[in-house]
Amino acid sequence: MAKGNNSAYKKMLDKQYKELMQRCQVHLEQIEKDLPEPKEDLHELLKDRGFSRRDFMKWTSAMTAALMLPPVFRPMVAKAAENFSRLPVVWLHFAECTGCSEAFLRSSYPNVDDILLETISLEYHETLMAASGYQAEENLEKAVHDFAGKFICVIEGALPRGLHGQYLTLGPKGKTGVQVAQEVTSKAAAVICIGSCSAFGNIPAAKPNPTDCVGISEAIGVKTINIAGCPPNAVNFTGTVLHYLLFGDVPPLDSLGRPLWAYGKRIHDFCERRPHYDAGEFVEEWGDAGAIKGWCLYKVGCKGPYTFANCSKARFNEGISWPVMAGHGCMGCTEPGFWDTMAPLEKPISDQTIGGGEKTVDRIGVVLTGAAVAGVAAHAGATAIVRKARNKDDRMNAEEEKHD
């Protein structure tokens, strides 16, 4: 690229960032005006837990990069973190298993996160709140009233529509889940779906979907930010809330409502076992010599090639492991309908959908990846991946012809 063009490009970038930064500053000021004082002093709390100022700076750098922002935004990310406890959160439970709440409570990546989540101001959360019954319902009504237009509504669980919504009733008045969702989300500043149930329906919506369960967006027609996963990594939630505190709006999303910064890349592309896939070294059955050596899990059903999420980078529970590291393979839990589209879970998809045995695993993997990617075409760079896949496929066809 010519020097002149380069500087024009730089100028354009500078202009964009300047605008973004202004927006961010305006929003941060707005937050200080609109939202109540922070409930917790984050720095006191960090100090109490033995985190230094430097640890916090390191964390803000990592988080700034994770959110795909340039380093100049670091002080603002720090400010947003300090503002975390200002943001009122109403957390609703519908057709769910509470696994997402548990994941949220046990978040520990990357260190500062868990403390940040402790400071979050849960105005309503059934698993944690002391009040029950009428007093619980009062808390909900009060939060929705006092913070109308300002609170974030976090939803865990899908909504059953069958039986006029009565497969799920809530509260002393026996309202259906759908009613409660409509009432609360209509007053919320934003709706974050935590987990694949509220995002896409997930397990209760698996075939034959006996209660006609669907995700929140589909059930009540509101726009939602979908933190997919069963359960998702809590860092994906933290980052999304931080983004909201920074800019007052949702981060860039893919066509399925998932934040691109966390769900923009394929598990397969950042998998620690990827070199073995490329080398054609596969675990053939559980516990075999390949399993002991950490070879690729594709043939025992890993769905990493079809799954968009950051598990291979973020891992779980303070990065101690993730399913592929534990030798099991990914089951595609961040993708809609995965219990049906990825099943049987211990077999490659090709076994089922493409007759005539395994062919070459690599080739089939590429073909299917192409298809999966085409389905989520709004992903950043998705077209590029499709093109790459096609090219690779063409190359392979050419190879085969040569052999013929």
Add this chain to the structure above:
Amino acid sequence: MTKRIIVDPITRIEGHLRIEVEVDNSNVIKDAWSSITLWRGFETILKGRDPRDAGLIVQRFCGVCTFVHYEASILACEDAFGVKPPPNARIIRNLINASLFLVDHVMHFYHLHGLDWVDVVSALSADPKKAVDMAKAYCPNPYNCSATHYKAVQDRITKFVKSGRLGPFANAYWGNPSYKLPPEANLIILSHYLDALAISKIGAQMMAIFGGKNPHPQSLVVGGVTSVMDALEAERLGQYLFRLKEMKNFVETAYIPDVLLAATYYKGEGLSGIGAGVKNYLAYGGFPLDDDWNNLLFPRGIVKGGDLSKPLKVDETKITEEATHSWYRDEEPQHPYKGTTEPKYTGYDKEGHLKGNEKYSWCKAPRYDGIPYEVGPLARFIVGYAQGYKPMKELVDSTLKATGLPATVLFSTLGRTAARALEAKLVGDNAEAWVNELIANVKKGDTRTWTRCDVPRKPAQGRGMTDPPRGALGHWINIEKGVIANYQAVVPSTWNCSPRDKKGVRGPYEESLIGTKLAKVDQPLEIIRTIHSFDPCMACAVHIIDPQTNEIKQFKVA
């Protein structure tokens, strides 16, 4: 003149539970109904799928009881496939299970149950120095105990109160006369409430070391486990042991002393048997110490009518479920292998109350030999105690001696809560030996983590019975043409949350509330304290019914 009180939602539990009670003029509970208000229909979803996928699906019954349904399903499949996992796999499953017990019991006592015993607002008026002395009376080296730290906890909560945004602590029953602890005791346990948030993360990591993640680990397969690299890696075992030590330390220097501290002030209620319930106890047994499940850490058996002198054996054929008062069409008692029912939702009455004489819950009524049974840590300890099982009897006897209380105190809400704490200690004390067992086995050259097996082509059936944190759990599967033809689970919270049966006999939650006096009729503190002592888990309890009545299958019980 009776008055109806509705508590919905019961918070600090998994899932959606409604309790209604009738109190007389002196606020004593005369009748009670427990109702589950969500139905998801898992069994229908399971039909026609590869049986090997069932474990990961049924694990989503519940994210709090994560792992337990995964394991029970895998055990049911192994029974049906006719395969026995190698010793390493059994040990790794025990290690994952141990981490669950430690996290789950700690989280239950502090985050789900603690605020029924502890008055947060009262803690603010405590003298931190006196609190230190009090803590030391129950443990020589109490967890995170210093006047400075206790003061910091007070400051943090005071800030919440001043901001007017109490968050999870808002609008609760602070100041209710049923709170019996002095301010210093409230402060000690409240400080551990906050510590436990951090400590449960460590236990979750223990699970992730061999399970891949928590919640919802992903390393079990029919015939074994997949985390062979972790099992063979010395560093991983070290990571596990290091965290085990931290968890055990918390159990011994916070959890157990806090329960003893609470017992000092609540013993009156324990002695008068508040919350005792049906007094029938059922345990399936768990934590296999050999590959044939002959030798178990948790014993298997029954105690009926609170009679500790006559422990009985479990006969699986006597387990039934019925739906006279449940929102399903079929009402007759059926063994789980046959139990399939079509939803028949009849809703609430005109005043918005449960129709207590008709159908009123998505929960079915499990019965053993026709009567209701309580399951869970208390059931396990009562069965173990009655059988004279040494590890449990010693723990109970030493605790009774320390508190100067008789064994009858076990039959109460307090007893239920104390048994859970003792169980956390029992599991923690045994887990280290299992790591050593794994090392010894690998040293011998045995690196097997999986036994080769395949889905049976011929019709097959199997059951997995185990005893996870909330109590006796059974999964029943039958396989035809290589796919799931029928699947049933009778889970702990179904036993405990059971509605009435055909004969009108109440379930354990309902029965445990009868005779309890409410200090304030508009504050259901005593109700939620007793209900929470069972560690309710509603998501588990209501996925188990199959709406396809036309597909009733009959099987012999294995």
